[in-house]
Amino acid sequence: MSIYYKISAPAKLNLNLFVRDKLLNGLHFLESDICFLELIDKISLKFNNHDTFYQNKNNTFMVNPENNLILQAIKKFRSHTNWNKKFEIYLDKNIPIGAGLGGGSADAAATLVLLRKLFNKDKNNNKIPISTIFTIGSELGSDVPSCIMSKDLKLKGYGNEIRRKKFPNNYYFLLVYPNFELSTKSVFKHFTDIENFNQKSKKLFFENIKIYNSLLFSAISLAPEIKYVLDNLKKIRNIVAYGMSGSGSTCFGIFKSLKDLPNLSNFYNNNYFIWFGQKANYKLNRVCHSKFLENKF
Numbered sequence: 001m002s003i004y005y006k007i008s009a010p011a012k013l014n015l016n017l018f019v020r021d022k023l024l025n026g027l028h029f030l031e032s033d034i035c036f037l038e039l040i041d042k043i044s045l046k047f048n049n050h051d052t053f054y055q056n057k058n059n060t061f062m063v064n065p066e067n068n069l070i071l072q073a074i075k076k077f078r079s080h081t082n083w084n085k086k087f088e089i090y091l092d093k094n095i096p097i098g099a100g101l102g103g104g105s106a107d108a109a110a111t112l113v114l115l116r117k118l119f120n121k122d123k124n125n126n127k128i129p130i131s132t133i134f135t136i137g138s139e140l141g142s143d144v145p146s147c148i149m150s151k152d153l154k155l156k157g158y159g160n161e162i163r164r165k166k167f168p169n170n171y172y173f174l175l176v177y178p179n180f181e182l183s184t185k186s187v188f189k190h191f192t193d194i195e196n197f198n199q200k201s202k203k204l205f206f207e208n209i210k211i212y213n214s215l216l217f218s219a220i221s222l223a224p225e226i227k228y229v230l231d232n233l234k235k236i237r238n239i240v241a242y243g244m245s246g247s248g249s250t251c252f253g254i255f256k257s258l259k260d261l262p263n264l265s266n267f268y269n270n271n272y273f274i275w276f277g278q279k280a281n282y283k284l285n286r287v288c289h290s291k292f293l294e295n296k297f
Contacts, residue, residue: 009110012102019214069108098181100246109147150282177273178225219248
């Protein structure tokens, strides 16, 4: 019986996002404090005669089965290593798409971590270092290298400067995704420097971490629901801080205790995606295997 090799791909939360400068190559110089959540996609691979892709049919968020970042990661890995193994691929997707939570990047990163593990097991005398999958990841997207690490991090540049950082534990995070998929490219296209305007608003902190997002007003111009969500989060009595993750449209609230979580009927009544839980730091050796899949596909 074939063995399924499995790995988790955690959602990335931008606690803040500062857009500093636009570089000559068109990219923006960014700074961001990020953490990773217990909200995860699950990816399973098993060796096969040809590539096939399946997704859990019960998932709310469906990817393109012909072209997605998991398949792109496998293709890039092959081009770098000349390792032409084929796979049956299974995805159980829980992270919303186009939500500012790095779901696609997380899937690509987890796939690369898993492929490296399988490659090194197969090639005892020709193992590849972790630096190789960081190189491959950077070719797939600026968020992929940080998603390979999946720990509390400080980012600078355009995803290329990554530094380990530690944020407070034992807090709870509430995510509210108003079911509006935003293109990062579109949000940046509408971005203007509104730093001076935003200085008038209340400064929010999570311990010593400033909660701020330079892209907020650009995202709201494309998805006004974001303002509705943030206005409702602002009213919660014991909320520590609240904001928008990445380029949106997911908003988050931070709480010291589950008892502080409010009645969420305003969000449920709009059929928004809602999740709450804690952050976590993930290990590179989080690959496991079994003879069975956890879910039916």
